Amino acid sequence: MSDTSFRDWLTADAPASRAQARAAAWYAGWLKLRGNTLAMVGLVVLIALILLALFAPLLATQDPFVQDLGARLKAPGWEGHLFGTDSLGRDIWSRLVYGARISLYIVALVALVAPLLGLIIGTVAGYMGGIIDVALMRFTDIFLAFPRLILALAFVAALGAGIENAVLAISLTAWPPYARIARAETLTIRNSDFIHAIKLQGAGPLRIITRHVWPLCISSLVIRVTLDMAGIILTAAGLGFLGLGAQPPSPEWGAMVSEGRKYILDYWWVATIPGLAIFTISLAFNLLGDGLRDVLDPKEAGK
Amino acid sequence: MSAIGIRDLNVWFGEGAELVRAVKSASFSVAEGESFGLVGESGSGKSTVLRAIAGLVDSWNGDMSVLGEPLGRRRSAAFYKRVQMVFQDPYASLHPRHTVDRVLGEVLKLHGFSDIDARIDRLLSDVGLGTGFRFRYPHQLSGGQRQRVAIARALAPEPRVVLLDEPTSALDVSVQAEILNLLSDLRAERGLTYLMVSHDLGVIGHMCDRIAVMQHGEIVELLDVAKMRALQADHPYTKHLLDSSIRSIR
Amino acid sequence: MTNLLDVENLRVTFPTRSGTFEAVRGISFSLGRERLGIVGESGSGKSMTGRAILKLIRKPGIVTADRMRMGDTNLLTASEREMRRIRGRHASMIMQDPKFSLNPVMTVGSQITEALLTHEKTSRAEARKRAVGMLDAVAIRNPERVMGLYPHEVSGGMGQRIMIAMMLIPNPEILIADEPTSALDVSVQLQVLEIMDKLVTDRGMGLIFISHDLNLVSNFCDRILIMYAGRIVEVCQAGKLHEAKHPYTIGLLNSVPDLEHPRPRLDALQRDPAWREAPSVSALT
Numbered sequence: 001m002s003d004t005s006f007r008d009w010l011t012a013d014a015p016a017s018r019a020q021a022r023a024a025a026w027y028a029g030w031l032k033l034r035g036n037t038l039a040m041v042g043l044v045v046l047i048a049l050i051l052l053a054l055f056a057p058l059l060a061t062q063d064p065f066v067q068d069l070g071a072r073l074k075a076p077g078w079e080g081h082l083f084g085t086d087s088l089g090r091d092i093w094s095r096l097v098y099g100a101r102i103s104l105y106i107v108a109l110v111a112l113v114a115p116l117l118g119l120i121i122g123t124v125a126g127y128m129g130g131i132i133d134v135a136l137m138r139f140t141d142i143f144l145a146f147p148r149l150i151l152a153l154a155f156v157a158a159l160g161a162g163i164e165n166a167v168l169a170i171s172l173t174a175w176p177p178y179a180r181i182a183r184a185e186t187l188t189i190r191n192s193d194f195i196h197a198i199k200l201q202g203a204g205p206l207r208i209i210t211r212h213v214w215p216l217c218i219s220s221l222v223i224r225v226t227l228d229m230a231g232i233i234l235t236a237a238g239l240g241f242l243g244l245g246a247q248p249p250s251p252e253w254g255a256m257v258s259e260g261r262k263y264i265l266d267y268w269w270v271a272t273i274p275g276l277a278i279f280t281i282s283l284a285f286n287l288l289g290d291g292l293r294d295v296l297d298p299k300e301a302g303k
Numbered sequence: 304m305s306a307i308g309i310r311d312l313n314v315w316f317g318e319g320a321e322l323v324r325a326v327k328s329a330s331f332s333v334a335e336g337e338s339f340g341l342v343g344e345s346g347s348g349k350s351t352v353l354r355a356i357a358g359l360v361d362s363w364n365g366d367m368s369v370l371g372e373p374l375g376r377r378r379s380a381a382f383y384k385r386v387q388m389v390f391q392d393p394y395a396s397l398h399p400r401h402t403v404d405r406v407l408g409e410v411l412k413l414h415g416f417s418d419i420d421a422r423i424d425r426l427l428s429d430v431g432l433g434t435g436f437r438f439r440y441p442h443q444l445s446g447g448q449r450q451r452v453a454i455a456r457a458l459a460p461e462p463r464v465v466l467l468d469e470p471t472s473a474l475d476v477s478v479q480a481e482i483l484n485l486l487s488d489l490r491a492e493r494g495l496t497y498l499m500v501s502h503d504l505g506v507i508g509h510m511c512d513r514i515a516v517m518q519h520g521e522i523v524e525l526l527d528v529a530k531m532r533a534l535q536a537d538h539p540y541t542k543h544l545l546d547s548s549i550r551s552i553r
Numbered sequence: 554m555t556n557l558l559d560v561e562n563l564r565v566t567f568p569t570r571s572g573t574f575e576a577v578r579g580i581s582f583s584l585g586r587e588r589l590g591i592v593g594e595s596g597s598g599k600s601m602t603g604r605a606i607l608k609l610i611r612k613p614g615i616v617t618a619d620r621m622r623m624g625d626t627n628l629l630t631a632s633e634r635e636m637r638r639i640r641g642r643h644a645s646m647i648m649q650d651p652k653f654s655l656n657p658v659m660t661v662g663s664q665i666t667e668a669l670l671t672h673e674k675t676s677r678a679e680a681r682k683r684a685v686g687m688l689d690a691v692a693i694r695n696p697e698r699v700m701g702l703y704p705h706e707v708s709g710g711m712g713q714r715i716m717i718a719m720m721l722i723p724n725p726e727i728l729i730a731d732e733p734t735s736a737l738d739v740s741v742q743l744q745v746l747e748i749m750d751k752l753v754t755d756r757g758m759g760l761i762f763i764s765h766d767l768n769l770v771s772n773f774c775d776r777i778l779i780m781y782a783g784r785i786v787e788v789c790q791a792g793k794l795h796e797a798k799h800p801y802t803i804g805l806l807n808s809v810p811d812l813e814h815p816r817p818r819l820d821a822l823q824r825d826p827a828w829r830e831a832p833s834v835s836a837l838t
Binding site for chain 1: 357358359378380383384386387388390391392395396397398399400402404409410413414435436438439440443453456459460
């Protein structure tokens with residue numbers, strides 16, 4: 001199939017099959033996203049970071065764990081150390097590249113677990129209403145009432161230190177806002193005619209929630225998740241700093257920042273460079289999130 | 304056996320000081336194959352009656368029966384196979400993320416049909432849409448086309464009673480004519496019973512055999528359409544409605 | 554008689570991904586001290602025409618015309634600042650649903666006096682007095698009480714009458730009413746229209762009445778433009794609607810169910826693609 005006819009196939013006004021209709025919807029979304037320059041910048045940066053993580057062994061100039069106390073705290077550019085070295089003489093660039101794996105891993109896991117939990121609790125509460133709503137929402141309030149880091153600390157303390165447990169702890173503290181959003185969305189969707197219509201076909205609550213309510217809630221959750229990414233990375237860093245997240249010597253970005261904190265006045269790059277990495281990834285997620293808002297907003301879908 | 308029987312139906316919203324009585328002891332019955340109209344202005348409770356029959360309102364008392372089956376708090380699966388509803392706003396009654404194919408396919412699956420593909424094509428042609436519309440999303444359809452999809456959805460379980468809640472008030476007049484013709488044809492072909500709500504006396508007069516006029520939640524008058532066309536209403540409110548309607552089209 | 558408004562070859566275009574979309578495609582009309590109806594179905598460009606006159610088309614929409622004059626003002630070259638002065642002072646617009654056009658957190662009274670004070674230098678007390686008088690003119694009983702109400706406390710019909718009062722209080726010469734009664738019940742509809750009609754006639758204003766309802770418009774206007782696909786297909790004198798020649802106009806008239814003259818089937822409108830391409834009929838006087 002040639003290039004133009006493939007595009008015609010994607011933009012056809014009357015798709016001939018289920019697959020074509022779905023592909024056309026994705027293509028329309030992609031075109032809209034592509035029109036948003038900032039979102040594309042965010043997307044490119046994120047893809048670059050993912051590639052960085054994937055090809056870490058090729059891109060790293062040194063072993064991220066090898067210490068060289070003779071070459072500690074050297075400035076960026078010193079003898080091939082692109083970003084200099086840290087307090088144990090490890091190459092910061094190599095640690096950054098390997099650290100991208102850990103940071104992205106944490107982000108990806110939290111981004112899956114927390115919104116899903118929030119989505120389930122929020123939509124069930126919003127759709128069922130009554131006593132279920134009250135119970136679930138007060139439960140959510142209890143979680144919201146605790147400072148996030150303290151709650152995560154308590155979970156990690158109970159579950160034991162380590163990245164997986166840190167992820168679990170962050171997820172368990174991050175879901176309440178998603179539950180609130182999902183519930184608010186559900187309340188507006190619940191009384192719309194298309195929900196009434198499917199009810200009149202005898203559909204049960206489970207089907208309505210998963211097939212009809214979820215697709216409309218997911219978009220606002222996705223947007224919120226991308227905007228929360230920075231916070232998630234920082235919480236992970238905070239846990240690492242307290243010795244409850246990623247364990248040294250693993251090059252997690254947050255842990256790198258907290259290590260460099262001691263030297264911030266005399267050797268700025270040790271903390272600043274991983275800090276800039278965190279800044280870049282959060283900014284990229286924010287830009288992408290803004291673009292996705294335009295593409296995914298169900299209110300826009302009708303236009 | 305009457306298709307729809309309503310006796311002393313009360314519907315209310317809220318409670319305590321906030322209590323609003325939306326429908327006050329309404330009674331009427333619709334014979335099988337008849338087309339019955341409920342007329343009234345906004346807030347008269349006409350749509351609420353439909354919603355109560357469909358089971359979308361919980362706070363009601365009185366007696367309702369459909370095709371001889373008395374209605375309780377919960378509607379059975381068999382009820383939804385025999386009674387269907389078309390909503391007012393075709394822009395709100397279709398899921399924005401579902402294609403026509405998915406809308407109709409899901410309904411057919413829920414009612415346990417097996418030859419779904421063939422049925423979808425047949426339903427679409429029955430409502431005057433080609434199969435080219437099958438995989439479109441609602442935003443790719445015009446208002447009239449959406450309402451046709453909504454009608455196809457209501458017809459999917461092969462119901463005997465169709466509740467029509469202002470099915471054309473959100474549409475242009477020329478499209479309204481097409482939809483009303485379609486509804487008339489479908490009734491003739493399938494022997495459907497219609498219970499239609501509208502604020503437009505012209506539409507009700509065109510579609511219905513008998514009408515009930517509602518005001519402030521009460522049925523103030525029952526009359527047949529010949530009497531309405533001759534402008535021979537007894538109740539002053541009906542007279543007022545007829546008068547306004549005639550004057551606005553002269 | 555001089556015209557209040559002259560529009561020649563008005564076009565409203567919107568750029569889209571697949572080329573440009575022309576909502577209004579080169580229409581010409583003028584408005585004297587008369588009631589001009591613009592009728593068409595959704596997508597015919599009738600609302601865009603009304604908005605284009607007041608330059609209320611949002612970006613990326615583009616309004617072009619050979620000539621667009623309101624009295625002595627050239628609307629084409631008028632700045633946004635001049636347009637703000639013109640809107641209200643010279644021409645006002647009433648939208649479909651009063652719920653969305655009234656500010657929900659201001660009382661009715663303060664909104665009406667505000668509308669007057671932005672256009673005229675009068676004292677607050679004087680403005681208030683005139684606001685009460687205006688509410689009285691739109692047949693609101695007990696206007697003093699209504700002045701203190703918030704928009705959610707009034708009914709739809711009263712809301713629309715309040716809108717009319719608010720739009721007419723700076724004494725504009727032109728009133729553009731875009732489907733002013735579609736959100737209202739039939740009986741209220743007539744009352745609102747009669748009030749609007751009376752005020753417009755008494756003050757010798759020009760009225761542009763935009764609606765999808767041909768019969769309604771023919772009752773309240775002197776001259777009717779029928780729009781189809783961004784062009785004017787026919788201009789009718791109101792009393793002579795039954796003499797309309799264009800198949801679209803006839804089709805519109807026949808597609809309405811008539812209470813007194815029932816037909817077994819309504820005539821569905823058969824659209825001829827040639828209508829789209831036919832040149833726009835001029836409605837200049």
